[in-house]
Amino acid sequence: MNQKEKDIFFTDRLMYWHRVDNKRDMPWKGEHDPYRIWISEIILQQTRVEQGTGYYHRFIKAFPTVEKLAKAADDKVFKLWEGLGYYTRCRNLIRAARLIHTEMENVFPASYECILALPGVGPYTAAAISSFAFNLPHAVVDGNVFRVLSRFFGITEPIDTASGKKNFSDLANRLIDKKRPGSFNQAIMDLGAVICKPRLPSCDQCPLKIHCTAYLKDRIAALPVKGKKPERIERYFYYLVIRYNDKVYVRKRKGQDVWKDLYEFVLFEENRPVSMSRLKKLTFIPDKTGLATCRVTGISETHIQQLTHQTITARFIELRSNSPVSIPGYRAVKPSALLKLPFPKLITHYFKSIG
DNA sequence: AAGTCGGGGTT
DNA sequence: AACCCAGACTT
Numbered sequence: 001m002n003q004k005e006k007d008i009f010f011t012d013r014l015m016y017w018h019r020v021d022n023k024r025d026m027p028w029k030g031e032h033d034p035y036r037i038w039i040s041e042i043i044l045q046q047t048r049v050e051q052g053t054g055y056y057h058r059f060i061k062a063f064p065t066v067e068k069l070a071k072a073a074d075d076k077v078f079k080l081w082e083g084l085g086y087y088t089r090c091r092n093l094i095r096a097a098r099l100i101h102t103e104m105e106n107v108f109p110a111s112y113e114c115i116l117a118l119p120g121v122g123p124y125t126a127a128a129i130s131s132f133a134f135n136l137p138h139a140v141v142d143g144n145v146f147r148v149l150s151r152f153f154g155i156t157e158p159i160d161t162a163s164g165k166k167n168f169s170d171l172a173n174r175l176i177d178k179k180r181p182g183s184f185n186q187a188i189m190d191l192g193a194v195i196c197k198p199r200l201p202s203c204d205q206c207p208l209k210i211h212c213t214a215y216l217k218d219r220i221a222a223l224p225v226k227g228k229k230p231e232r233i234e235r236y237f238y239y240l241v242i243r244y245n246d247k248v249y250v251r252k253r254k255g256q257d258v259w260k261d262l263y264e265f266v267l268f269e270e271n272r273p274v275s276m277s278r279l280k281k282l283t284f285i286p287d288k289t290g291l292a293t294c295r296v297t298g299i300s301e302t303h304i305q306q307l308t309h310q311t312i313t314a315r316f317i318e319l320r321s322n323s324p325v326s327i328p329g330y331r332a333v334k335p336s337a338l339l340k341l342p343f344p345k346l347i348t349h350y351f352k353s354i355g
Numbered sequence: 356a357a358g359t360c361g362g363g364g365t366t
Numbered sequence: 367a368a369c370c371c372a373g374a375c376t377t
Binding site: 026040041042043044045046047048049051052086088092119120122123124125128142143144145185189193198199226229 | 372373376
Binding site for chain 1: 357
């Protein structure tokens with residue numbers, strides 16, 4: 001079997017499987033509104049379908065059109081994104097919606113290049129929207145596609161290099177069904193999610209197995225090849241939950257660190273754990289300005305959050321003040337307002353723990 | 356090219 | 367505990 005025949009086998013078998021045997025269903029399947037497809041694709045970046053589905057429904061209900069999203073307050077949008085992670089996606093979603101609102105008369109761009117130019121939209125998302133909404137022949141390349149193609153064609157080149165990405169993209173675009181690019185993209189991702197899974201793939205049910213290189217050579221577990229593996233660093237957060245009357249002090253996180261645009265309490269970060277005795281006296285805080293009128297009323301258990309590149313261990317030190325406290329960058333908010341602000345999972349877990 | 360950005364499910 | 371998920375952006 002030569003290369004061309006193998007290409008044709010791949011596409012034809014994949015499309016037949018999709019038409020006849022693919023039972024995977026998702027809320028946005030068959031959707032052609034580019035706005036809704038865009039929302040779903042951004043939500044699903046590095047996110048499992050099961051995890052993103054609820055967010056998708058809530059988002060579309062709150063913001064049924066790009067104009068509604070463009071006109072919404074930042075914190076209201078972030079509140080809907082709360083808990084989903086990768087919060088830059090939310091920031092870019094807002095930016096793009098406002099671009100479409102103010103510069104494109106609320107009409108979603110209809111070409112691959114213009115879609116790709118939107119903030120938060122990369123090659124994958126541009127191809128997905130192009131093919132699903134506008135039936136344009138651009139092949140998606142996501143984690144599923146890397147896996148399916150590397151295994152079927154026995155490609156050992158790493159997928160996380162510029163060259164590797166280009167080669168996989170070129171291959172996918174060579175294979176794509178030009179008549180039904182949207183269906184092809186859906187099919188290959190579904191096959192990767194349902195059959196050609198990362199571990200313990202269901203090769204016995206695979207429509208491609210008779211010509212799958214990895215299956216025939218028993219190389220399934222070795223593909224795809226990835227290069228880098230991140231090192232995880234340890235961080236220790238000490239949050240001062242300072243109350244004066246019924247208000248508590250918070251700020252919005254800025255800079256380039258994790259949880260940008262989410263809220264938090266008064267933070268002191270250490271390189272190593274701080275002992276309980278020091279916590280009770282707050283002796284680890286270099287500048288105690290403004291805390292003179294505070295007394296410690298409680299110290300929480302440690303709350304641990306595992307992120308991809310770091311492990312954050314946090315404790316919440318609850319304080320009461322008998323006078324207003326002035327802390328640069330922080331403001332006091334009522335409990336009712338607090339509930340409307342977006343917080344990282346670490347802090348919402350703390351909320352749950354204290355009721 | 357390498358590093359960074361979350362949170363959760365699977366094995 | 368390691369790996370991965372409908373990736374994109376910054377440095």
